[in-house]
Amino acid sequence: MHQTAVKPAGKYRWTICALLFVATTINYLDRQVLSLLQPYLEEQFKWTNTDYANITAVFQFAYALSMLFAGRIVDWLDTKWGYGWAIILWSLAAMVHALSIQIGEGVTALLGWAGISLFSVSVTGFIVSRTLLAFGEAGNFPAAIKAIAEYFPKKERSFATGIFNSGANIGAVLAPLTIPWIYANWGWESAFIIVGGCGFLWLIFWLIFYEKPERQKRLSLAELEYINSDREIQLDQVQPAAAERKITWMRLLGYKQTWAFIFGKMLTDGIFWFFLFWLPAYLKAQYNIVGEGVMIPLATVYSLSMIGSITGGWLPMHFIKKGYNVFEGRVKAMFIIALFPLAILAAQPLGDISYWIPILLIGIGAAAHQAWSANIFTTVSDMFPKRAIGSVVGMGGMAGGLGGVFVSKISGALFDHYKELGHIETGYTIVFTVSAMAYLIAWSLIKLLVPKYKPVVLD
Template sequence: MSTPASAAAPASRAAPRGASRMRWAIIWLAFAGLTINYLDRSSISVALPFMGEDIHLDKTQQGLILAAFFWSYDFCQLAAGWYVDKVGARRSFTIAAVWWSIFTMITAAVHSFWTLIGARLLLGAGESPAPATSAKVTATWFPQRERGLATGIWDSGSRVGAVIAIPIVTLIIHFAGWRTTFIIIGILGLAWAVGWWKAYRDPDKHRRVNAEELAYIREGGARIAADDDAEAAKLPWRRLFRYRTVLGMMFGFFCLNSVIYFFITFFPTYLVEERDFSLLKLGFFGMIPGICAVLSGWLGGWLADRAIRRGVPVTRVRKTIIVAGMAGGSVIILAVIVPQAWMALALLSLAYASLTFAGTGIWALPADVAPSSAHVASIGGIQNFASNFAGILTPIMVGYLADETGSFVLPLTIIGVIALVGALNYLFVIGKIEPLPVPRRAVG
């Protein structure tokens, strides 16, 4: 059995004086890309009522249009992760951003239900490489002791993009109409793609990375192709599904997203129908859980990095962050039974924040467990593929049970229990957090 290159490193070493800090500029650029990515996908939720009037869409058609994105986005995850590992982060993120920006702008030209379905399906396919690419960028550019905060930064782009979509899209629609909205947002994505193509290189090829920073990144366990174990790099993609750790990551991430997708879909409806929020109150107070989620994601990453620098084993750090966060997400059960609206909002904010706290650990795992740098995005795509089934199933389950029972108590209790099951999965199913061992027969 071959021994893969370890992702671990001396835990307490800080970046040397004089080292460049290009890695932080790169991760903030990835954050901007994820923000635009989610702004593009979320904008239709705000624009759809106006689109429905112009092209005559009923509620059933609108629901199918919203779901269309997730079908293509989810089923492209497996190929997306493999593709990112094959062509690298520079090319994959640029091509993806150009693709999704073009189909965002094409949305401005739709004139029927079916043309809009087609645009959303192709948009979903184009956006699918973004998370796996960001995970690969983090693995390539950051030592293990800084990987948590870096993950929290890029992952928070999804929350920021969803939060800012409401005021930005509303403002553009007010002054210029919904068709102009998609053109403007699409142009923004193309501009980012140009910036990424010009700015990004791997750290060992980047002109703005000095020798001190490169040595710090490498010695800290960054997953750079030149440092890969030759046998581990040859492990076939399909073999990843034979590892208990990978299967546990798939199931656990599904559990996390089963709760998160409530906030992406039915959260506004819950506040209006169950807690009697007016449109004004919804617009103001409805942003609070999202803001808490962004800050909590950064906090989770910072705490994880601080613990690793102090010498706490990576397995203990990752599992503590993930298990505590998912257990905290289960307080969504209490949110539906407290008597006051402010209590419910506080508990929902705590639940969402806890889930993003866990998310920083979950998205750090592909870099921690990949047998080589050539498998980081593949594992990220695999776990994201499983997780996004929740985007298909959760809205259906919540909507059906809310209709059948006349309230959100039962469906939110169920997803709260799923969060607890996910916590137990990460605690007991997933073993030591380290690069997966590669038997010689697997690559021979």
């Protein structure tokens, strides 16, 4: 049974949301530095599309595996230090990219003694650096989603998630506005060092301002009551001993709700990874736009994404106010959102008119992805108790990362194949078609697995 809703008093929960927003901005800023430097590094180190695909695919694979354990670690350490250690690790790893060539020389020499030769020195070095970055960055979303579940009532969670998740787009906007300039003035190594250092500034504010709501001295009693106003009574409130029992992955995999989240992430995460990692390469291959010329097109795409993230987070609230329960309102919103990526189907056919047409259509697709993301993340806190949220988000994140590996590897192979044939645009047409259809397929699977709202009771 739901408790009676009370009028919100206080806004401290939005301070926490702002901290999550900034952390997610830094997270995506760190991971996009490489994609913006790719045209320069490609020329300097003689990379092929397959070389670059290998670097991005290893990052995504390491991110996927790390997501699985990151969720468990966040549940174990709890939100404050789970997030704190995550940003320490990924900020250090971002800065380590500046030493990728030295790392590559050392690893290549070590493998050479064992008679193993896999990649060039530069590719090897960046693979090692990206693996370290993936390990740290995997903690961002499990920790952030858990923080939202702690600080917001269910009816506000998708909106709050949409706001903090829009940080991904701010990071993606800031990157093309800053990285080419830093490269031009100080070199590619400086871009990694400067951006990587931002995480340590955030950490200071996080440690000062974050505590669990029950221990948060800056949170009024009235706001705490509002935060808890529409939550169902959790088992760990009435059976504390049950809350201490370990929740295994195998047990969580026994619920259709877990698989709905896993499939929803696996089929759609790779699409946004593609936009993030391959758009600069697309602009170069199709329109010979490089350097500072990519700044405005990419900023446009990710500005649209930011609007999509916030709007998508708000949309379920519209249906909830009309009388839908939280989950039904969210699923209805997700269906509407899943229709928008179909616009990407027109990107290649209309691209000959102006490169701005595919940019705007891809921007619509990216906006839809972020709207989708704001809602699919929130389905976990809709259906699972707080003590399982990090683990379930981690499992879905792993699935999404593996989907990203598949998209990246297939994309690189397609682009190299059709480039040799003199028709690289065909490769992009294939990938854009898959991107357009993925969300409707994912929505159908979610609806099939969880046709009606059914919260998980673990004990």
